[in-house]
Every structure is written in C-alpha cells, then in structure tokens.
Amino acid sequence: MEFRTAKKFYDNLAKGKIYGIRCRKCKKYTFPPLLRCRECSSESVEWVVMKGTGKLHYYSSTMLPAIKFVGEPPSAYGLVEMSEGPVFLTKINNADISSPDSIAKGNKALPLPVKARVRKIAGMDIVTFDIKK
Amino acid sequence: MVQKASIVGVGCTKFGSVLTDPELKGLTFQEMVAEAAFEAMDDAGITPDEIDAFYVGNMLAHTSQVYSHATLLSDWLGLRFKGGFHFDTACSTTNTGIGIASNSIGSGKYKNVLVVGGEILSSVPENYNQLTRKGIDAQTLWGWTDFGVDHVYAYHHSYDVASAYGAIPTMGYMKKYGLSFEQMDETMYYVNKAVRMHASLNPKAMIRQDLEALARSKGYKDSYEFWKSKHNPFFAWPTRLLSALNTADGASAYVISGEPKKYDKKTPVEVKGFHWTTSNYPWYGTDSTTMPQDVIAFREAYKMAGIQPKDIDYLYVHDCMQIHQLEVSEIAGYFPKGQSWKAFIEGRTTYKGDKPLNTSGGRHGVGHAFEASAGSETYHIVKQMRGEAGKVQFSTKPKIAVQHNHGYGMHTAVTVLERGD
Known part of the structure; x- marks a missing residue:
C-alpha cells in the first residue's frame, strides 16, 4: 500500500489536477484523499480526478x-x-x-x-x- | 460496569490570568494544578495515600512547559510512586477523564482515582522560567491551538475557526428553522446575557461583569443597543465577538471512587454513563447545525445510563461558541429541534428557569482554560447536585445531569451523572 497520499495530492495540485478517492465498495467519494474510504473504511479505493x-x-x-x-x-x-x-x-x-x-x-x-x-x-x-x- | 464509580470530591481554582489575578499570580503550572487537586481531595475527605492513580490533562506544553505530566506532578501532588499518565482530548479532556477513571475503577484495578486538568493561555515563561512570564497575543495562541485541527489538508485550505465553529453553524440554524438575522442576533444577545449573568454570580469565573454592567461601562443604558454597537463587532458574520469564548488560566480536579460510602463527607455523584466519539475535519455536512458524532455520543451515553432526554434535570453543553448552547441542547433532546432559541429569549435556561443550562457561565463567562474547563463544569454540576452552588443554586437539586464537551478537532464526550443520595 502506498501511504504517501498527501504528497501525491499536493504534487498533483501543482499540476492543476484535483484528486479524490472513490470507494469500490460503497461507491462514495472521499475528498481530499485518505488511506481508506471516509464513509465505510474500506481500503479498496481508487484515485479519481474530481x-x-x-x-x-x-x-x-x-x-x-x-x-x-x-x-x-x-x-x-x-x-x-x-x-x-x-x-x-x-x-x-x-x-x-x-x-x-x-x-x-x-x-x-x-x-x-x-x-x-x-x-x-x-x-x-x-x-x-x-x-x- | 463491574464496580460503580462516583465523584466524591471536586476542586477548582479561580479562572483568570496568572499575570494579573491575585488568586493565580505567581503560581507555577504545577502549583495551580495542585491547588485544584488538594481542594478535590479535601472535599472528598481522602488522603494522598488512598489515591491509587491520577490522570492529568493539559493541552499547551508551550505555556506549561510540561510533558509526561503525571511524572512531573507526582511529588507536587503528594502522589509519588502512584500510577498516572497524561491524557488529551483537547477541550473535552476533563469530561473524558470521568469515563477513563470510571473504567479503571470498574475493572477492579483501582479504588480511587484523581483526575486533574490545568491550562495556562495568558502567557509563556520567559527564559524557560515559569516565575517570569510574558503575555502572548491571540494569533500566537491560536497558532498553537490550531494543532488541534487537521494540518495535512484542512488548515492549509484557509482554515478559519470562527467561521467553521461559529458563523456557519449559526447560519445553518437560521436557515433550517427560518430565523431572520435580527431574530438570531437577538437570541444570541439573550444567550450571552444569561452567560454573563451566571458568570457574575460565580466567584470562580473570570468574567465578573454582567452584560448590563459591561454596557454601562461603555456608556450604554440599553444592553441590547450595546450588543449591536461597534463594541461588539462581528467575529465572523453573523457571530459577534461576545458570542465567543474568553481564554483563561485555571485548573480543576475531581476524585472518583468505587467506595462512595467510605467517602461520604459530601453527597456522592454516580457516573451512570458516558460515551466518546471522534471525527476529523469537516465536522458536519450541509446541515451545519448537527455534528453526527454528537448524535452518537448522546445516544450511547443515554443507553449506558438507562435514561431518556426527559429524565435530564440539568444540562451543560460545550459553548466555546455560544451557538452550540442552542444546537447541542437540541441534539441532547433537552429542547425540541428548532425550539431552543425561544427558551433563551424567555429566560428558561437560567438558574431560575425550568430548563437550566450552563449556569456557571460557560467558556465565555468562567473563561476557557482548555483542558481544565470541562472539570470546572463537572465541579459546578456536582455543586448543584449537593446544593452548594451558591447564588446560582437551583430551587430543586438536580437528580440527573448530563455534561457534553467538544475537544478541538473534534472529540465529543458526553457523561451522565446522578445524585447518589
């Protein structure tokens, strides 16, 4: 698991890309990105451009x-x-x-x-x- | 719990400033905490050798210059070789401590636990010497305090506590319940009027001037005209400066025992239930009147205590921003949703009213000494239950009281207390 979530978020902001994560399990979005879904705690999340x-x-x-x-x-x-x-x-x-x-x-x-x-x-x-x- | 736990002694210093208040001036952090702790032990009629463990709350090491507080305080409190630790849930800390101590007793490990909280917000030691302190400005103080808020994302995104904890919840209330700004502003005037009236009657409070006296001191006969004047600007519209906390120095303490019959000098107060919840920022969604963590904390604390909102005789809620007197008292079920604002206007929340709330003066009136403040509220609840609350004593001593606190960031602690006689 890649833990450097904040660095990836801010590095992408510098390129004008605003990332969040989407939960594969409950389908909800978490913004800004965390290590797990803020709604259901699932680790199965994907990075998505908001x-x-x-x-x-x-x-x-x-x-x-x-x-x-x-x-x-x-x-x-x-x-x-x-x-x-x-x-x-x-x-x-x-x-x-x-x-x-x-x-x-x-x-x-x-x-x-x-x-x-x-x-x-x-x-x-x-x-x-x-x-x- | 296996073993029931009861508060058998309480202590609290005067709240104010170690730079100027005669009662606090010249005290080190250790001595200030000891003053509250010794009062609690004397109040309980308990000696240090009977205390099994002690838990210490303190948020800003910048001002106290203490880490591993129990270690450094042990001999100052006469508790050398006893168990102890520093614990921290920010401004709810000394509410959280009631549950932690009760668990220690419930497990059978300890019979008597002392919980103390101390905070100095007026000043920092000069040259690392607590005996020479210099004042600090609000921005520096909040720079340290804001470590209580997410510093990965939230803080850097233009974080603004006055909007987040005051203005936006206030606008949410106006919108949800259809109040005009004028109605809301008038309500907040009545809330502050009660806050300052209660503080003026509380010898431990930092603020000793009620709203009318403050208005007169600025040349206003009518305190509502004063409320709306340039002397009370918008901290963050629609929240005015007087609806916010006043930072203070102070300490509070209580002794929790599994043997209340042994320490029966005063009416014991039983810990019936408690619950804690946590959430990082943001604390609410589009309905800014309600932090979901508060809903859960009340529900679970009531469940543990076996009570319902109708059983509550006295409620104390966290009022770092006074809008939360309205919102949290409704979440607690003390008032129906959208109705509490009328109760403030009608004076029902004062010590003379049928729905007393925060009758020692809250975080504006008593003053807000972060990790000492919840303990000062517990102190006041216990005094009300015993009939020792002085000028603000209710005509009928409350049987069931509920204490709610927020700890910056956000932590919620709800504790249900019952008079034990």
Whole structure:
C-alpha cells in the first residue's frame, strides 16, 4: 500500500489536477484523499480526478485569521458540497466580504454553483473555489 | 460496569490570568494544578495515600512547559510512586477523564482515582522560567491551538475557526428553522446575557461583569443597543465577538471512587454513563447545525445510563461558541429541534428557569482554560447536585445531569451523572 497520499495530492495540485478517492465498495467519494474510504473504511479505493464543481452553501470571514494567513488579504471561507458528494471547506475567491451586510446579502443568494481553482496561498497550492456568475 | 464509580470530591481554582489575578499570580503550572487537586481531595475527605492513580490533562506544553505530566506532578501532588499518565482530548479532556477513571475503577484495578486538568493561555515563561512570564497575543495562541485541527489538508485550505465553529453553524440554524438575522442576533444577545449573568454570580469565573454592567461601562443604558454597537463587532458574520469564548488560566480536579460510602463527607455523584466519539475535519455536512458524532455520543451515553432526554434535570453543553448552547441542547433532546432559541429569549435556561443550562457561565463567562474547563463544569454540576452552588443554586437539586464537551478537532464526550443520595 502506498501511504504517501498527501504528497501525491499536493504534487498533483501543482499540476492543476484535483484528486479524490472513490470507494469500490460503497461507491462514495472521499475528498481530499485518505488511506481508506471516509464513509465505510474500506481500503479498496481508487484515485479519481474530481470534477471541480459543486455548490457553495455558506461563507463568512473572520477578524482573527489563523496565524498562517496573517500576511494574506482578508479571505472568505465557505462550505462547498462537491458534485461527487463530499463537503469541503476552503477559500472562496470571489465572495463579497467587504462588510457584514455584504456577507449577509451574499449568503442569502446561496446555494450557488462553484468551480474549483488551484491557487498558491501562503506558500502552498490549495483548492479554492470561484462562484460561477 | 463491574464496580460503580462516583465523584466524591471536586476542586477548582479561580479562572483568570496568572499575570494579573491575585488568586493565580505567581503560581507555577504545577502549583495551580495542585491547588485544584488538594481542594478535590479535601472535599472528598481522602488522603494522598488512598489515591491509587491520577490522570492529568493539559493541552499547551508551550505555556506549561510540561510533558509526561503525571511524572512531573507526582511529588507536587503528594502522589509519588502512584500510577498516572497524561491524557488529551483537547477541550473535552476533563469530561473524558470521568469515563477513563470510571473504567479503571470498574475493572477492579483501582479504588480511587484523581483526575486533574490545568491550562495556562495568558502567557509563556520567559527564559524557560515559569516565575517570569510574558503575555502572548491571540494569533500566537491560536497558532498553537490550531494543532488541534487537521494540518495535512484542512488548515492549509484557509482554515478559519470562527467561521467553521461559529458563523456557519449559526447560519445553518437560521436557515433550517427560518430565523431572520435580527431574530438570531437577538437570541444570541439573550444567550450571552444569561452567560454573563451566571458568570457574575460565580466567584470562580473570570468574567465578573454582567452584560448590563459591561454596557454601562461603555456608556450604554440599553444592553441590547450595546450588543449591536461597534463594541461588539462581528467575529465572523453573523457571530459577534461576545458570542465567543474568553481564554483563561485555571485548573480543576475531581476524585472518583468505587467506595462512595467510605467517602461520604459530601453527597456522592454516580457516573451512570458516558460515551466518546471522534471525527476529523469537516465536522458536519450541509446541515451545519448537527455534528453526527454528537448524535452518537448522546445516544450511547443515554443507553449506558438507562435514561431518556426527559429524565435530564440539568444540562451543560460545550459553548466555546455560544451557538452550540442552542444546537447541542437540541441534539441532547433537552429542547425540541428548532425550539431552543425561544427558551433563551424567555429566560428558561437560567438558574431560575425550568430548563437550566450552563449556569456557571460557560467558556465565555468562567473563561476557557482548555483542558481544565470541562472539570470546572463537572465541579459546578456536582455543586448543584449537593446544593452548594451558591447564588446560582437551583430551587430543586438536580437528580440527573448530563455534561457534553467538544475537544478541538473534534472529540465529543458526553457523561451522565446522578445524585447518589
């Protein structure tokens, strides 16, 4: 068994490929990839390229960012339901966080379709999402 | 369990800051933990030689400068050569300890176990010397605390605790139950009003000013106007700053015994049931009001205790963000789904109400000293059961109480306690 799951995930992100795993037993997807299916614990999983689409359900923004992101501009953080099923929370690039009212208004319009975009944030390639407009 | 286990003694320091609080200033981590432990042993009427083992909770070694805590604490606690270890489920630790100690007693290995938790979040030793400490800023503190969250994927993906644990669960509640922002904001005002009222009546709490006094100190006669003012900004919309925890220093302890009749100085409190669950991030799906692990933990703890939600006289839930007072109390079955918000507005959750909840002040009011806090909540539950809860004592002493805690990352501990008289 190849245990270097995180390295494979991030190495592929650098090439613009977003990988998840799909369980051969329960057919469910796990994202980001783990060693076993998150739903049924089966070891029988295959690596699959995720569609990179989904729905944004909620987002907000904090006044106290985690220390890693102190040097970054203020960021929206949102809950995305990916088309394959898994829920993933990450940076939402174009969500309006300019004021509390704009966050309120932005959330009223949800859920909205989103498209994944790999971006280098605070020194690492990560999966972010853009709201499709 | 083979042998029933009961809490026979409890102890708790004042919660506050080792830099400024007269009760805590100048204490080393070891001494602060000992203060809580000695109170618990005195409360039980038990001597160190009767304690078979002791389990120690502490999260941030950055501030305590302790590893293998039981080893380093053994002689400070008068427990040299006794069995012991450090254990850690983050902010639920001293709730989890009730079950661990009960298992040790249930197996027949030990008769009496001491559980202690201590945490210092205000400061770090300078030059590795605990006697000279310097304050730390919130971002540094949370940098260490966030090791409690998945650092392979989640943290690097712009992780934001205020949104994940506060804002998104709050929006989920609004959406699921059709509350406008104004209704939600007003509800959270009433929640905090109760939190701070209870803390103001609790001599061990860090916050001693109720919401009205805080509002007056900022020039507001009306505390709701103050709530909505610039003094209470959005931590992460729709969650305001006052709906969040306040970090604190402190320690708590309890003695669990298989021989409650021998240590009957105070009314013993029997451990009826407990359950623990774990989940890495994310903690919920598209329904952000409910962590599935909470549902399982309550169900299994109730099953072990042989109780139903209607049997619960008193509930204490983890309120690191106060939205969880609403959501977890509903998962616990203490309120019907979607109904708890009204109970807060109607004042039913205060020590005078018919559905008392978190009446010592919670993680905002007592203050949040990570691995000591659950023990301070157990301390308060035991005091309520004995009729020793001072100004917040209920008119009728609770018979069945349930304590729920989250430990960062996420761990859930649910414990069912029953007054033993």
